[in-house]
Amino acid sequence: MQIAITGGGGFLGRRLARSLLADPDVERVVLADAVPQQPFVEDARLVILKANLTDCRAAETVAQGADVIFHLAAVLSGQAEAEFDVGMSVNIDATRSLLEAARAGGRRPRFVFTSSLAVFGPPLPPVVTDETAVHPQSSYGAEKAVGELLVAEYSRRGYVDGRVLRLPTVCVRPGRPNAAASSFVSGIIRGPLHGETAICPASRELELWLSSPRAVVQNLLVGAALSAEALGPLRIVNLPGITVTVAEMIASLERVAGSEVAARVVFNEDPVARRIVSSWPARFDVRRALALGFGRDREFEDLIREFLADEAAEGAVRPA
């Protein structure tokens, strides 16, 4: 089995590659990213590729021979809001280029597209399901919603066998803050654990819909392994998460790491980040996802402990 991962320079892409390489049936993992990457594991099956997917020849190189394509590459929410044309180009045009490349290859690969709860916005029902209408309130959300439609249409036509997985906000992300409006969600846990003050631009009462990196990587693998028959005509799945308030996150941090650590979170409301993040839903009915075999985290303290364990395994506070 040959695999391609776009946005493979991100931490999810690398963790996904590591999990895939643990499977002896995997013959090749192409890790493509617009940013040059260093190999992070010794494995002859791992191919590192610098590729700008908005160039259709690059997209063809990535898609070539792939049985499964994980399309993780994206401009994140903060940047997409600040740089509209860049977001449109990467989040829509590159997705289409990759779908076209997969179509041209004629192998009908499984195409796992990571979307986001950012496709939703008010007016929202109390609980979001896989049948809730999208109503994006950010450029990132609008672009992901377009990508979802493209993946579904290319699947309906038989050009790819697509699966759209809508990720909860991933927490705790390792490394540095990123260009997502939700970057603070990991920042208020990671920063204090690293001895740093962290600014929270949202209120304590804000509810979030979170998933651990481990659950997301596992669910990407589940998404790729699902048969088209099991998935049915609805190609979109809201992945399971847990609903937590900012206050509960800080209380969990205090229980795991002590009150001195938890006191490093400082509230300083930022209207832009706040508007975007508070338009996202935090309560989902994920019975369909669970029935399809996707997994979920248990409670927020576990996410903190997993983060600490993963950091220890990967060499402490070095950016992952």
Added chain:
Amino acid sequence: MQIAITGGGGFLGRRLARSLLADPDVERVVLADAVPQQPFVEDARLVILKANLTDCRAAETVAQGADVIFHLAAVLSGQAEAEFDVGMSVNIDATRSLLEAARAGGRRPRFVFTSSLAVFGPPLPPVVTDETAVHPQSSYGAEKAVGELLVAEYSRRGYVDGRVLRLPTVCVRPGRPNAAASSFVSGIIRGPLHGETAICPASRELELWLSSPRAVVQNLLVGAALSAEALGPLRIVNLPGITVTVAEMIASLERVAGSEVAARVVFNEDPVARRIVSSWPARFDVRRALALGFGRDREFEDLIREFLADEAAEGAVRPA
């Protein structure tokens, strides 16, 4: 007030232009179409333009100076299904070019985008509302759904003041059969009235959601006149229609034109047209549209009588 109409060579575009030119406040109506057109009315304010909107310079020419843009240009459902790349290019890329041109002009024009009930598909609720999730089952529907998201996003960012009007199936269309999968819906009325046999590819029991051309043109004008405040953050409106079965249509035809005319409808099921058309919903809750001031037809017989009256006014069976 300066107006641009794309797809202006179609009969809706021309009727819309005629209505607009009746308003003395209208200074200019640009009627753009990829196909060359003849002027159909003597009016110095009417500008006929041959323009392929996938060329961004052509899109700029169309959008230039416009206070209101009616974007009607589209590849219809039958052609979009048969020629995927043409549909993507016209229904998505040209829409985006026009939005970009409007953005570049910096005037934030009202942008009236005609979408379609083809964005919906099973699984459907018993009654569709403006909040029902799209689930296109045709390339045309998928492309229109992408266009809707683009218009909403360009509006949210303040580049245009967009309104997405989802049209019911328009009946009775004048002229010849077209490339829409729903072409038969008008054909089974128009053909028999013109003394021709008409083939119905769908079953008698199929329910349709219909609007007269008059109601559609009137509703396009209402859509353009609505304030952004009245519309609110949800830019999409399902236009009012009436729910009729094929059997009821033929019974109405018999009442209006006699049994000899109605007997000219021949049933011959076509699986492709049938699959597409039967995926479209026929029952809508349009209370929001009615509250916003959009109008609706009364009953199907009126649609037949209006068609006959419009044909008589426009010179009998000459293609409109």
